[in-house]
Amino acid sequence: MARLHIDQVSKIYTGTQRAVDAVSIDVDDGEFLVLVGPSGCGKSTLLRMIAGLEAITEGAITIGERVVNDLDPAARDIAMVFQNYALYPHMKVYDNMAYGLRNRGIARDEIDRRVREAATTLELGPLLERKPRELSGGQRQRVAMGRAIVRNPAAFLFDEPLSNLDAKLRSHMRVEIKHLQRSLGITSVYVTHDQLEAMTLADKLVVMNAGKVEQIGAPLDVYERPASTFVASFIGAPAMNLIPFSALGDDGRLGLRDATVATIGFRPQDIIEVANDNEDGDGLSLRFVVDAVEPVGSESYLHGKVGAERVVVRIDGRAPHREGDRIGIAVPSERLHAFDADGRRLEGWRTPDAVGDAGTAMRKTRAT
Amino acid sequence: MDKVRFGHSIVPYLFLLPQMAVVAVFFYLPAGEAVRSSFFLEDPFGFSSTFVGLDNYADVLSSTEYRRVAIFTVWFTVLVALFALAIALLLAVKADTVLRGAKTYRTLLMWVYAIAPPVAGLLGILLFDQHVGPFVDIASWFGWNLRIGVNYYDTAFAMIATAVWYQVAVNFIFFLSGLQSIPRAVREAALIDCRSGLRRFFTVTLPLLTPTAFFLLVINVTYALFDTFGLIDLMTKNEPGNNPVTLVYKVFLDGFRGNDLGGSSAQSVILMIVVFALTLVQFRFMERRVHYA
Numbered sequence: 264m265a266r267l268h269i270d271q272v273s274k275i276y277t278g279t280q281r282a283v284d285a286v287s288i289d290v291d292d293g294e295f296l297v298l299v300g301p302s303g304c305g306k307s308t309l310l311r312m313i314a315g316l317e318a319i320t321e322g323a324i325t326i327g328e329r330v331v332n333d334l335d336p337a338a339r340d341i342a343m344v345f346q347n348y349a350l351y352p353h354m355k356v357y358d359n360m361a362y363g364l365r366n367r368g369i370a371r372d373e374i375d376r377r378v379r380e381a382a383t384t385l386e387l388g389p390l391l392e393r394k395p396r397e398l399s400g401g402q403r404q405r406v407a408m409g410r411a412i413v414r415n416p417a418a419f420l421f422d423e424p425l426s427n428l429d430a431k432l433r434s435h436m437r438v439e440i441k442h443l444q445r446s447l448g449i450t451s452v453y454v455t456h457d458q459l460e461a462m463t464l465a466d467k468l469v470v471m472n473a474g475k476v477e478q479i480g481a482p483l484d485v486y487e488r489p490a491s492t493f494v495a496s497f498i499g500a501p502a503m504n505l506i507p508f509s510a511l512g513d514d515g516r517l518g519l520r521d522a523t524v525a526t527i528g529f530r531p532q533d534i535i536e537v538a539n540d541n542e543d544g545d546g547l548s549l550r551f552v553v554d555a556v557e558p559v560g561s562e563s564y565l566h567g568k569v570g571a572e573r574v575v576v577r578i579d580g581r582a583p584h585r586e587g588d589r590i591g592i593a594v595p596s597e598r599l600h601a602f603d604a605d606g607r608r609l610e611g612w613r614t615p616d617a618v619g620d621a622g623t624a625m626r627k628t629r630a631t
Numbered sequence: 632m633d634k635v636r637f638g639h640s641i642v643p644y645l646f647l648l649p650q651m652a653v654v655a656v657f658f659y660l661p662a663g664e665a666v667r668s669s670f671f672l673e674d675p676f677g678f679s680s681t682f683v684g685l686d687n688y689a690d691v692l693s694s695t696e697y698r699r700v701a702i703f704t705v706w707f708t709v710l711v712a713l714f715a716l717a718i719a720l721l722l723a724v725k726a727d728t729v730l731r732g733a734k735t736y737r738t739l740l741m742w743v744y745a746i747a748p749p750v751a752g753l754l755g756i757l758l759f760d761q762h763v764g765p766f767v768d769i770a771s772w773f774g775w776n777l778r779i780g781v782n783y784y785d786t787a788f789a790m791i792a793t794a795v796w797y798q799v800a801v802n803f804i805f806f807l808s809g810l811q812s813i814p815r816a817v818r819e820a821a822l823i824d825c826r827s828g829l830r831r832f833f834t835v836t837l838p839l840l841t842p843t844a845f846f847l848l849v850i851n852v853t854y855a856l857f858d859t860f861g862l863i864d865l866m867t868k869n870e871p872g873n874n875p876v877t878l879v880y881k882v883f884l885d886g887f888r889g890n891d892l893g894g895s896s897a898q899s900v901i902l903m904i905v906v907f908a909l910t911l912v913q914f915r916f917m918e919r920r921v922h923y924a
Contacts, residue, residue: 316819336819337826349816353838362834363824410820 265327265340265417266292267313267450272322274308274474282308284474285322290418290467293448295441297465297482299455301497305474307422310454314343314420326417337366342411343420347427348403350395350410356382357391360409374413381409384443401432408440412447419444421453425460437463458498462486470494492606495528501564503528503600506572511547524612525604531564531577533598537591546596551576553588662903669896680893687897697881697898704856704877707791711855714795716847719802720840724832726803727810737807744800752862755793766792779866787875790866794859802847809843810836849913856906878902 267290274283283305290296298306311317313324315336323330331339342363350359357378364374382388385405395403404424411419424440425433441464444451455461461468462482470477470485470493478490489495495503505528529547537548549569557564563582564575569592576592584590601609669687671680691697722740729736743751758766759779766789770777779789813836821835837844857879867874876884879902886895 314819314823316822335826336822337824341823343820343823345816345820347814347816349814349820351817351820351835353841366825366827366830410824 265450266290266325267296267418267452268323268325269309269313270323270325272309272312272324273320274305274312274317275320281474283312286471286474286476287322288469288476288479290450290452293450295444295451295453295464295466296469297453297455297461297467298469298471299458299461299497300471300477302456304471306454306456306471309471310420310422310452313339313418313452314341315339340417341420342414342416342418343422344407344411344424346423348395348407350403350406352395354394355391356387356393356395356398356406356409359395359406360413363410363414377413377415378409381412384412385409400428401436404428404436408443412443415449417450419449419451421451423455424453426455426457433460440464458500462498468498470497472497488608489528489600490608492526492528492602495600495602499530501531501575501577503530504534504572504574505602506569506574508601510570510572519612523603524601524609526602526606528600528602529594529598531575534576534592534594536576536578537593547594547599549574549592549594551590551592553584553586553590555586556582556584558582665896665899665903667896668892669900671893673890673892683893687893688901691894691897691901700876700878700881703787703875707787707794707859707875707877708852708855710791711794711798711859712848712851714791715798715802715851715854716844718795719799719847720806720844722799722803723806723810724836726807740803741800743797744804746797749861749865751797752793752865755789755796755862756865759789759793781873783873783875786866790859790863790875793866794855794862797862798851798854802851805843805847806840809840813839845913849910852909852913 267288269286269288269290272283272286273281275281286305286309288296298309300306308317312319313326313331315331315334319332323332325331326339326341351362354362360378360381361374364377378391379388382391385408387402387405387409390398390402390406395406398406404427407424421440425436428436437460440453453461453464455464465482467479468482468485469479472493478485478494480488485494486498489498489503492505496505505526508524508527511527527547551565551567551569551574553565553567555566557566558581562580563578565578565582565584566573566575568574574592578584596613601612603609668680670682670684672683672686673680726733726737726740746754756764756779758764759777761767761779764779767777767779777785777789779786817835817839821831825831825834856877859877860879860883863876863880867876867880878898882895882898882902885891885898889895
């Protein structure tokens with residue numbers, strides 16, 4: 264168990280192309296950190312630099328009290344779970360788990376005790392004598408977990424470990440990983456491109472884009488207060504609606520404090536349907552034309568347009584709407600997010616008196 | 632699922648016919664002829680032949696000369712296969728870790744494979760030539776007077792070295808592709824699990840290479856036994872005298888130089904049986920220890 268300290272770490276492959284650009288992250292002892300971002304954002308590269316599988320071009324990584332930049336992967340006291348499990352195909356399940364311990368000169372009966380204990384925890388007992396090719400995907404995944412657990416390392420590194428599993432197994436394993444990490448209390452770094460996985464697993468969430476950190480925070484904080492339009496569109500499904508401020512044709516009634524607002528964002532579930540030509544209510548009012556209805560069972564999503572901008576609206580239960588319907592929608596003012604021209608979040612962008620004034624301000628109606 | 636069937640049509644047999652014809656004309660027919668003539672004593676001028684039963688076999692197997700050649704063949708095969716595989720594996724493992732200029736490096740190592748076997752044999756002979764061969768010079772620095780074609784062991788050494796040299800390129804290509812087919816993540820998992828590179832090689836890389844190694848072992852034994860014919864012919868300069876030859880070369884010597892067609896046929900039948908037994912042994916006992924992932 265250890266703290267993990269990533270200080271101004273960069274990865275430069277050729278010339279000036281920065282796969283990871285001056286990233287600094289602190290992971291507390293026993294904390295579950297999730298790196299999330301689209302493919303190619305540098306999250307896997309960062310994880311592999313922590314593991315020692317990629318050289319660190321700039322900066323320093325500290326595990327516990329040691330700077331590990333120049334240490335071999337095997338000397339860093341980390342265990343890694345790979346996306347395609349990376350089990351040794353020629354070894355039995357037992358040997359797969361024991362291999363890393365044998366190479367570290369641990370006594371035979373201690374190895375046996377640890378492997379059997381991990382096998383019990385992961386319900387791998389009857390499979391110990393099997394070869395990896397005789398196991399299902401979920402079982403292989405558990406062996407890969409077991410191989411990490413028996414090591415009792417300073418940190419666990421997970422590289423998209425669930426992306427090869429089917430949806431049902433994935434949600435099951437997600438709960439198991441979280442539970443296991445909690446009970447073992449081992450510092451963990453987990454890489455995923457799945458925002459749902461990231462939200463549910465993380466103590467601390469790091470959203471990455473193009474090699475840079477976009478935002479670090481508790482999952483719900485990131486969700487409630489996305490630091491940029493990128494985070495806003497990446498975290499949460501369906502994604503937050505983002506509309507250029509100019510498209511709203513504002514006539515000053517939103518109560519802007521200054522004119523730097525470039526984009527207005529609101530989540531599909533924060534939208535309420537209102538009667539046509541509703542002039543009451545606090546916040547944003549818009550005319551919405553339904554293009555498609557997507558029923559998911561407990562809720563429905565209406566896909567459509569406000570003016571020329573695409574917008575998704577969440578409706579409880581079954582939606583009675585049809586294609587081509589025109590409805591009025593409204594978003595309460597406290598549910599609106601504003602971003603500047605660079606896509607950064609703006610705080611305190613509305614005048615205080617505008618926030619309280621319900622009847623006339625903060626409402627924008629746009630004919631379609 | 633039902634297989635698609637074409638009924639009792641002769642069409643599939645027609646498709647097989649060219650291949651079967653080639654096999655029949657160039658293998659079954661000569662093999663049958665060899666078995667037949669191994670029971671006869673042929674008149675040197677080819678006018679008549681006498682049935683002698685198993686006499687040819689008895690003669691061959693009781694001959695001390697035959698035993699000497701057989702022992703040399705075993706040594707030759709073992710050494711050629713061993714060194715050709717070991718050197719190629721070492722080169723492949725090293726080439727696999729090269730990042731900068733990897734392609735050039737690999738191409739240079741495969742270079743030899745592009746040379747036709749007789750040309751390779753000639754090149755080998757040139758390297759060991761009494762007057763211009765650099766290896767003869769190098770050996771003389773260490774006080775070793777290499778006399779190819781004169782000294783039995785010197786000739787054997789040159790034969791083995793040339794045979795290995797030519798085969799290393801083939802083995803290198805297969806080992807390299809075998810190494811590259813080991814999943815990257817598995818190697819990385821091993822990097823985390825085991826600090827010693829040597830230990831990693833013997834516990835993870837080598838076991839995962841066994842399908843390639845097994846295939847190459849079969850290929851190399853076959854190569855050393857049969858495909859080195861031209862090389863031996865060039866090295867002994869048609870004057871086998873005191874020079875080492877393999878069993879295959881002896882078949883040719885006794886049959887076409889000694890005009891003992893019966894004895895030479897008996898030898899080739901014995902070789903056939905040896906190859907058959909060898910194949911059985913290789914597949915029965917080796918395959919169990921091979922990991923096909």
